[in-house]
Amino acid sequence: MVTISRTRWRFTWAAGSLFLIALFGVTTHQTWLTEFDRLIIGWVRQPLPRPLTRSIIWITTSGNPRSVTWITLLLAAGLVIIRRYRATLFLLFNVLIFAGLGNSLIKHLVRRPRPTVDRLVNASSYSFPSGHSITAMLLWGSTIILLSGLLRQHPLWKKSLIGILSVWIVLIGLSRIYVGVHYPSDVVAGWTLGFVLLTLSQWFLTRHGDDLS
Numbered sequence: 001m002v003t004i005s006r007t008r009w010r011f012t013w014a015a016g017s018l019f020l021i022a023l024f025g026v027t028t029h030q031t032w033l034t035e036f037d038r039l040i041i042g043w044v045r046q047p048l049p050r051p052l053t054r055s056i057i058w059i060t061t062s063g064n065p066r067s068v069t070w071i072t073l074l075l076a077a078g079l080v081i082i083r084r085y086r087a088t089l090f091l092l093f094n095v096l097i098f099a100g101l102g103n104s105l106i107k108h109l110v111r112r113p114r115p116t117v118d119r120l121v122n123a124s125s126y127s128f129p130s131g132h133s134i135t136a137m138l139l140w141g142s143t144i145i146l147l148s149g150l151l152r153q154h155p156l157w158k159k160s161l162i163g164i165l166s167v168w169i170v171l172i173g174l175s176r177i178y179v180g181v182h183y184p185s186d187v188v189a190g191w192t193l194g195f196v197l198l199t200l201s202q203w204f205l206t207r208h209g210d211d212l213s
Helices: 006-027 031-044 051-062 064-081 085-110 130-150 155-178 186-205
Strands: none
Touching: 006 064, 006 085, 031 051, 031 155, 031 186, 051 130, 051 155, 064 085, 064 130, 085 130, 085 186, 130 186, 155 186
């Protein structure tokens, strides 16, 4: 029977708690959250060589809605071709519903303005949570879960790809801080909420013992 481990559930509860703490801090304008954001921004927004800055901008734009939509559709098409229909539903629901509609709903409920620092890319709408961060967690987190099943017989490939995708999730979030369009607390909220939704969607689709892969 397919189950989610106790350790995974513990991480999920911790992630949910962090999201609620960030949400509380933003909606009640807590000074400790302001200090946290200021500290992390000071670490991340250091002067960098122009080629490295261009690379960071490329990383952040790879998480734009158009790019994510195409990546998701290509992955979904591949899953359909190999007849992994439950996995396809898992991926599409996470990215299109949770990351798309869910994130937009929370943004318009919280209505946090974006940072006023100099921005390296354009950004509209509100700041909390980071759409790129929640999307990265849901898109690439879904891919990690699916690869864990599909590559059971190829542990080296599985570990390598999971490592690369995990680093990519982190880089997407950090890039949003560097280019000046999100506060660190927005990014943390996006990661943690995305992780919670990822666990819940996986549990829902596998609660009767079905395998996503």
